[in-house]
Structure formats: structure tokens, C-alpha cells
Amino acid sequence: MLATLACIGALLRGSAVPAPTRVHQQRARVSASASPPVRDCLVVGSGVSGSVLAHYLHSSGADVLLTEARDVVGGNIISRTDGEFTWEEGPNSFQPTPTVMRTAYELGIADDLVFADPSLPPWVYFRGELYALPKNLPGDLINFNLLSWPGKIRAGLGAVGLLLQPPPEKEENIREFVTRHLGEETFLRIIDPFVSGVYAGDPNKLSMRAALKKIFRLQTLGFNGALVPGALVRFEEIAQEKKDNPPAPEWPTYKAGELGSFRKGLQTMPNAVAAELGDERVALGHKLRAVSRESDGTYTATFQTANGERVVRAKTVVSTAPAHAIADVLAEVVPEAKRLHDIYYPPVAAVTVAYPKEDFKNPDLPGFGSLNPRTEGVRTLGTIWSSSLFPGRAPPGYNLLLNYIGGSRDPQIAELTTEEIIAEVHKGCQQVLLKPNAPQPKVLGCRVWPTAIPQYEFGHLELLEELEQGEARAPGFYLGGNYRTGVAFGDCVQFGFDQAERVKAYLEETAASAGVAGAIVAPAATSP
Ligand SMILES: Cc1cc2nc3c(=O)[nH]c(=O)nc-3n(C[C@H](O)[C@H](O)[C@H](O)COP(=O)(O)OP(=O)(O)OC[C@H]3O[C@@H](n4cnc5c(N)ncnc54)[C@H](O)[C@@H]3O)c2cc1C
Incomplete structure (x- = not known):
């Protein structure tokens, strides 16, 4: 199943290079x-x-x-700099594609691109511990304890098409689709927080074929409706698309799995x-x-x-x-x-805070962020570890965190005052990342998006x-x-x-x- 997740990530990143066409200015003027x-x-x-x-x-x-x-x-892209801190108040990063690279090149901002270390994993907070999602497959699976062994086996069998129920007559939401393919445990511990992270959404309401259409399509590509065979076919398609439309040599290059931004933000x-x-x-x-x-x-x-x-x-x-x-x-x-x-469009608040490194349980923060399943009693949906992700985001001695809180399942966030939102975020950081009695954070930004992301x-x-x-x-x-x-x-x-x-x-x-x-x-x- 985790191979499936890795495939899915690569599929979401991979895309064909559009054929360049241009209409030049030498045309007759009207x-x-x-x-x-x-x-x-x-x-x-x-x-x-x-x-x-x-x-x-x-x-x-x-x-x-x-x-x-x-x-x-x-x-909704707002990048801010104050002294040695640079932070985002909307989106925080992108998955590079040939068209993003081409656009950066044409705009003369290719030298400003920054990429995160692709080996930095996302972490999931579960029962008081942080678990890194595996990056090296299948080796990392042995020690991957976020899923129980029955959960791993259910997901693995479903991913290759064993234990897979046929699709129902009606349209499936994300929860139904993922549970049918990979089991309830994988849904609750991995996919549910992922959906919160991307859409700030409710997987019970989001249409699988509309919201995650690239993954939805995989079941139509393989030989038995399962995700892994579909992903293998899709990889071949992507390779062919890249061959047919190779990126221009002057466009910036990137590695699979990297997240990107610009030195001073998006x-x-x-x-x-x-x-x-x-x-x-x-x-x-x-x-x-x-x-x-x-x-x-x-x-x-x-x-x-x-x-x-x-x-x-x-x-x-x-x-x-x-x-x-x-x-x-x-x-x-x-x-x-x-x-x-x-x-x-549900409301979401983007709250950037900084704490001295010594206040963290693990001051190195070796990842790109942490996701909080809705079962774990942490109101913050997820936290981007901004200073681990990109260079130059915080002065030495500080870790910078961008927290997203609210979304479809917590629209009440829009009714809180700024102080109340910051208090909720601080509480979440204490639960997940900080030592007990860590002091109040330095608050860089707290922006509430009353209508954030279309569902x-x-x-x-x-x-x-x-x-x-x-x-x-x-x-x-x-x-x-x-x-x-x-x-x-x-x-x-x-x-x-x-x-x-x-x-x-x-x-x-x-x-x-x-x-x-x-x-x-x-x-x-x-x-x-
Ligand atoms: C909090 C948050 C975090 C996100 N995180 C990420 C992330 O990390 N990575 C990622 O890939 N995506 C992320 N997204 C999604 C992504 O940022 C957005 O989908 C994308 O930026 C939307 O761009 P857009 O140009 O389509 O719309 P918008 O950015 O909404 O731009 C529309 C513009 O239209 C203007 N406008 C509105 N009405 C009128 C009018 N009547 N006349 C003229 N102008 C008008 C608005 O002022 C606005 O500037 C995030 C989104 C939010 C809100």
C-alpha cells in the first residue's frame, strides 16, 4: 500500500510537457x-x-x-519577509512540473527557485507519537509502525487487487474509495490527514472522481481495477509523454519528490x-x-x-x-x-509562529511537516516545518512553523479572535512538537481565509x-x-x-x- 502512496505522489507530480506554441510579435499590427x-x-x-x-x-x-x-x-499567495524571517500566509510550496519550471524560466526568476530536500518525510501524529511516512520502499516498511500489521496487510492486498470489492453503482466519496481499496486504518491514519492537508476538506463529502481524479483514474488503467497495476500503466504513460514533449534544456530541472518555492516565497x-x-x-x-x-x-x-x-x-x-x-x-x-x-469554500487560518530550537522535543525537525488525523484531538490540521523545508526562512536558533487550522470540518475557526486562534495553534504545537512548558511563540502572521479552497x-x-x-x-x-x-x-x-x-x-x-x-x-x- 505504501508503494501505492509513493506511486500516487509520483503520479501527482508527473505531467506531460505541453507542446510549446507561440504567436510572435512580428505579426501585422491592427x-x-x-x-x-x-x-x-x-x-x-x-x-x-x-x-x-x-x-x-x-x-x-x-x-x-x-x-x-x-x-x-x-x-491567495501572500509571501512576507520581516528581518530574517520569510513566511507564507497562503500556500507554502508547489510540486514542480515542467510548466512551472518553464514559467519561472521565462519570467527570469529561475535563479530564485528553492527546492526542499526530497528525503525529508511528512510525519503523522498518532497516539502521542510522530511517525515518518516511508520514503525508501519497501525497506522502510518493516519499521513503519503507524499501521498495524493487519492494517498493512489489508492495504497491501487491496492495492494489488486482492480483497478488493467491485466499485458500487453510486459515486464514491474519498473515504469510501480509499477504504474499499486500502482499508479503514489506512484511510484514518494516512489519507484522511492528507486530504485535510490538501483540501482542508471532509473526505465524506469530497467526490473521489472530482477531487483526486488522477488517483481515481488508476483503477481504470490496470487489469483488475486495483491501484498498483494502474499506477504501473500510468508510469509508462508519463514516460511516453515526457519522451514526446521533453522539457527544453534551458528550463530549470528538479528531482522527483522535491517541493519547490522561491527564495522570497511563492x-x-x-x-x-x-x-x-x-x-x-x-x-x-x-x-x-x-x-x-x-x-x-x-x-x-x-x-x-x-x-x-x-x-x-x-x-x-x-x-x-x-x-x-x-x-x-x-x-x-x-x-x-x-x-x-x-x-x-471553507474557512482556513494560516498561522506562522517561531519557537527557539531548544523548546522542541527534536530541535532538528527532520521533515517537511506533520499532519494530525482528526481522531487525535489536535485542532490544527497540519504544520509545515518551514525552516526545515527551505533555506533562509528563519534566523539560526529558531524553527519556523506554518500551521493550517479550520477547514470543512471546523468552520467555527472563522468565529474565533486572532488571539484565540493563536492559542489553539500553540496548544497543537505543544501537543505534537514542543517540550512541556514551552513559552508562547513569536507570532509572525495569522491570516484567516474566510473562503479558502473550493471543495x-x-x-x-x-x-x-x-x-x-x-x-x-x-x-x-x-x-x-x-x-x-x-x-x-x-x-x-x-x-x-x-x-x-x-x-x-x-x-x-x-x-x-x-x-x-x-x-x-x-x-x-x-x-x-
Ligand atoms: C490557505 C491556503 C493554503 C494553500 N496551500 C497550498 C499549497 O501549499 N500548495 C498548493 O499547491 N496549493 C495550495 N493552496 C491552493 C492554491 O494556493 C490556490 O488554489 C491557488 O493559489 C489559487 O489561485 P487562483 O489564481 O486560481 O485564485 P486566487 O488566488 O483566489 O485569485 C483570484 C483573484 O481574483 C480576485 N478577484 C475576486 N473577485 C474579483 C473581481 N470581481 N474583480 C477582479 N478581481 C477579483 C481576487 O482578489 C484574487 O486575487 C492553498 C490555498 C490556501 C487558501
Whole structure:
């Protein structure tokens, strides 16, 4: 079974390299005459999805405007530095993919990449002890005591297809799927905390085929519906995909199992996009309030800004704003977008604290973090050992910890005061990591995300199908972001790349049918 987990990790990391395509700026320019000018693409939301999309459009010659309701780019990526501490207040790291590496290279931030030592394991807190998840298989399994021997045997047999019940007629949630394949013990002690760590979600409500679709698919690949045979087939597929689309030699390289970030944190990437686009193509403090489709197929968007309303016209519009924030506005063009209100985003607090090393039971913290199963009475979902993960995150003598607390099964977190949240986090650190009587921490950040991560619950895929049908009736208008293409940083970067290709193809197509030479209007100096 743990081999399965290792396979699963590698599968989640592995992805095909998209075929590079570019539309170069040498194309004939089409002058923008009307006022306001008609942009090639209006991108709504400057999180990683919107930023990366804007980069790929801009670098291929499109006239793009990246708009953002807040006064900074990055969405829920917020990286902070104060003195010798550097910390994250949203996501903490990414699993490298060829597209993430390519994007870093193109933005000139490849030298800022940092990677965690892949041998650092995640730990699970269980019955008062921390257990490292095995990294070296099968050797580490002998001493892996988080699972009982019956639990290990059940998981192992299920993973290869013995003891495996056939799938039920109805859709399975994550708990049902994992329990059927690997047994209840593996679910409770490993997968449940993992799901809390990734989604801050409830495995009883998350749809397996929507939330963990790469793992769900494994059962369809092997010869007997089991995960290990499916994983072996998938590895072959990945190897073939890599062969067909090898990464360019100039892109940064990474090792399997590494987690990545940038020296000064993840916000380096959206910041680099904003610097590349320049002030004239990034409009901060612009909140989309209304959008309509004109008879000529272009779109008119109205933004609320500090200086009043601003109208922007564009041939294409891509929304990357969170579902709940944008449903009503998008519904003016795609009525099905009203359904976006049905996607649940639970609250999560990200709390970064530092303690002197001598206050830890193990001052070295040899891992990338610890997960707390919901059975163990620790309110914190998981703790990233930030100073063990990446260099330069804390001064010598301190360990820096990023704690996530709240989620679908603890939405009450949003009702606590900052002091109460910090007290809960400190209590959790005392239970899991610290010596008794460790002093209060140095608190670097406590940010509550009232609507943190979209939950891919039952019905999610059907909802996305409805959106797709609605989109088809509004050519050039796209609904995107992490509720659609996956919540991981790497998924959002991949969305940015793929969506740029879709927008470019649409612009090419419409220009061709209108008989215009050159599809993409080269970037022109236009005021924000
Ligand atoms: C606490 C937390 C921890 C996480 N940890 C990890 C992790 O460690 N690794 C990982 O891979 N993933 C992690 N994730 C998930 C990942 O960070 C997100 O899925 C990803 O950053 C989402 O990017 P996005 O661009 O799709 O959306 P967002 O970041 O939400 O960006 C959308 C943007 O749209 C803007 N907007 C909203 N309404 C409007 C409007 N009307 N007009 C204009 N703009 C608007 C918003 O202000 C926002 O800037 C985490 C997420 C959270 C919340």
C-alpha cells in the first residue's frame, strides 16, 4: 500500500510537457482605434491562474489587461519577509512540473527557485507519537509502525487487487474509495490527514472522481481495477509523454519528490508577471461589477475603482476570480454561472509562529511537516516545518512553523479572535512538537481565509459540465481558476498555459474569419 502512496505522489507530480506554441510579435499590427481600445484579452483576477495566463498571452504578442480587485497581485499567495524571517500566509510550496519550471524560466526568476530536500518525510501524529511516512520502499516498511500489521496487510492486498470489492453503482466519496481499496486504518491514519492537508476538506463529502481524479483514474488503467497495476500503466504513460514533449534544456530541472518555492516565497511568480506586464497592463483596485456581450462578439466590462467606474472592452474575457466572488457578474453572460454559488469554500487560518530550537522535543525537525488525523484531538490540521523545508526562512536558533487550522470540518475557526486562534495553534504545537512548558511563540502572521479552497464535492463535475455548455454559447468568454482546473499551485500554472493557448486559438480563428492579417494585436501602450 505504501508503494501505492509513493506511486500516487509520483503520479501527482508527473505531467506531460505541453507542446510549446507561440504567436510572435512580428505579426501585422491592427490598430486599436475606438475609445476605450478593444483589448485582445481581459483577465479578471491576478492569482497564480490569472497571472500566468497573462504572462503567456503577453509573451506571445497579445494585448492583455490583468485586472485585480485588491491592491496587490497574487490572490491567495501572500509571501512576507520581516528581518530574517520569510513566511507564507497562503500556500507554502508547489510540486514542480515542467510548466512551472518553464514559467519561472521565462519570467527570469529561475535563479530564485528553492527546492526542499526530497528525503525529508511528512510525519503523522498518532497516539502521542510522530511517525515518518516511508520514503525508501519497501525497506522502510518493516519499521513503519503507524499501521498495524493487519492494517498493512489489508492495504497491501487491496492495492494489488486482492480483497478488493467491485466499485458500487453510486459515486464514491474519498473515504469510501480509499477504504474499499486500502482499508479503514489506512484511510484514518494516512489519507484522511492528507486530504485535510490538501483540501482542508471532509473526505465524506469530497467526490473521489472530482477531487483526486488522477488517483481515481488508476483503477481504470490496470487489469483488475486495483491501484498498483494502474499506477504501473500510468508510469509508462508519463514516460511516453515526457519522451514526446521533453522539457527544453534551458528550463530549470528538479528531482522527483522535491517541493519547490522561491527564495522570497511563492509571490515571486505573480510579482514577476506584474513587473513584466508593466503598469499599463496591470490594473489593481479594479473590481469587476458587470460584463456584457456586444452584437459584434466583443465584451464590455465595468469595473469599480477608487476613481469611479472604468469600462474596458475586449475580444475575450477570462475570469479567474473565486466562484463565490464572481458568480452573479458572470451570470450576465453565462446564466449557468449562478451555480458557482453552490461551490463550498471553507474557512482556513494560516498561522506562522517561531519557537527557539531548544523548546522542541527534536530541535532538528527532520521533515517537511506533520499532519494530525482528526481522531487525535489536535485542532490544527497540519504544520509545515518551514525552516526545515527551505533555506533562509528563519534566523539560526529558531524553527519556523506554518500551521493550517479550520477547514470543512471546523468552520467555527472563522468565529474565533486572532488571539484565540493563536492559542489553539500553540496548544497543537505543544501537543505534537514542543517540550512541556514551552513559552508562547513569536507570532509572525495569522491570516484567516474566510473562503479558502473550493471543495470538489458530489455534483462538482456535473456543475462544471453545465458551465461548459453555457460557455459554448458565449465564444471568447471563459470561466476558470482553481474551482475548475484543480487547486494545486501547479494546476493553476498549467491552467494559465493551457488557457492562453485556447485564447490565442480563438483570436486566430476570429481574425481569420474576419479576414484580418495576423491574429493578435501587438501590445500597445494603453493607460490602465
Ligand atoms: C490557505 C491556503 C493554503 C494553500 N496551500 C497550498 C499549497 O501549499 N500548495 C498548493 O499547491 N496549493 C495550495 N493552496 C491552493 C492554491 O494556493 C490556490 O488554489 C491557488 O493559489 C489559487 O489561485 P487562483 O489564481 O486560481 O485564485 P486566487 O488566488 O483566489 O485569485 C483570484 C483573484 O481574483 C480576485 N478577484 C475576486 N473577485 C474579483 C473581481 N470581481 N474583480 C477582479 N478581481 C477579483 C481576487 O482578489 C484574487 O486575487 C492553498 C490555498 C490556501 C487558501
